[in-house]
Amino acid sequence: MTAKAPLKYPRLLVKISGEALMGRTAYGIDNTVVERLAADLAEARAAGCALSVVVGGGNIFRGLQGAARGMDRATADYMGMLATVMNALALQSALEAAKAPARVLSAIPMPTVCEPYVRHRALYHLERERIVIFAAGTGNPFFTTDTAATLRAIEMGCDAVAKATQVDGVYSADPKRDPSAKRFESLTYSEVLGKDLKVMDGAAIALARDNHIPVIVFSIEEPGNVVKLLQGTARATLIHG
Numbered sequence: 001m002t003a004k005a006p007l008k009y010p011r012l013l014v015k016i017s018g019e020a021l022m023g024r025t026a027y028g029i030d031n032t033v034v035e036r037l038a039a040d041l042a043e044a045r046a047a048g049c050a051l052s053v054v055v056g057g058g059n060i061f062r063g064l065q066g067a068a069r070g071m072d073r074a075t076a077d078y079m080g081m082l083a084t085v086m087n088a089l090a091l092q093s094a095l096e097a098a099k100a101p102a103r104v105l106s107a108i109p110m111p112t113v114c115e116p117y118v119r120h121r122a123l124y125h126l127e128r129e130r131i132v133i134f135a136a137g138t139g140n141p142f143f144t145t146d147t148a149a150t151l152r153a154i155e156m157g158c159d160a161v162a163k164a165t166q167v168d169g170v171y172s173a174d175p176k177r178d179p180s181a182k183r184f185e186s187l188t189y190s191e192v193l194g195k196d197l198k199v200m201d202g203a204a205i206a207l208a209r210d211n212h213i214p215v216i217v218f219s220i221e222e223p224g225n226v227v228k229l230l231q232g233t234a235r236a237t238l239i240h241g
Helices: 018-022 031-046 063-068 073-097 119-127 145-155 189-195 202-210 225-231
Strands: 011-016 050-055 102-106 131-135 160-165 186-188 215-219 236-240
Touching: 011 018, 011 031, 011 145, 011 225, 018 031, 018 073, 031 050, 031 073, 031 131, 031 225, 050 073, 050 119, 050 145, 063 073, 073 102, 073 131, 102 119, 119 131, 119 145, 131 145, 145 160, 145 202, 186 189, 189 202, 189 236, 215 225
Parallel strands: 011 050, 011 160, 050 131, 102 131, 160 215, 186 236
Antiparallel strands: 215 236
């Protein structure tokens, strides 16, 4: 596989929320949406990017919501991690159908379902031009998949973390509710934390800052936007030092 053009981010980790997989449904997985996302990721791989993905589980179960209903927080978080494995398997299936080899590596070992996460194994797959999907977060309760995405990006030597959202960057408020919300072209890590912008949780932003890895917030709603991001032409917000 040869890159057709120089990429701004030759090695990238894309964080996709579980909610993104729902489409317009109220719960679960919309196969049409998963297939579209897989096509975008397959296109990015074909462009020459060494691609990793972390997918959330909020379309099936959110640990914080379970804890809010009286469930033990650690137990609820483990249930949320299992939901991410289901989403990762669905994405893997769609990627394979799109002729993009993919492997799921889980932080919670379940060898009959997928491979356990081992850093050198993940790097081995990337070197063989497979898309690596990291499931089950960090394997620990009390950590979000945003933190898992940043951690895995650092471990994989990625050039950036791309946070896929429903809007084209970071805004001062929800642009769908507040027409006067200001869009930021770029932000520093300190500004994100100081303004409490809720782009990612504080631990994820602090981890990115301490390891000098940029975070790019872009829209996953526009088909082909992953490749545009790789080429540096996507409308997005860059968070850096």
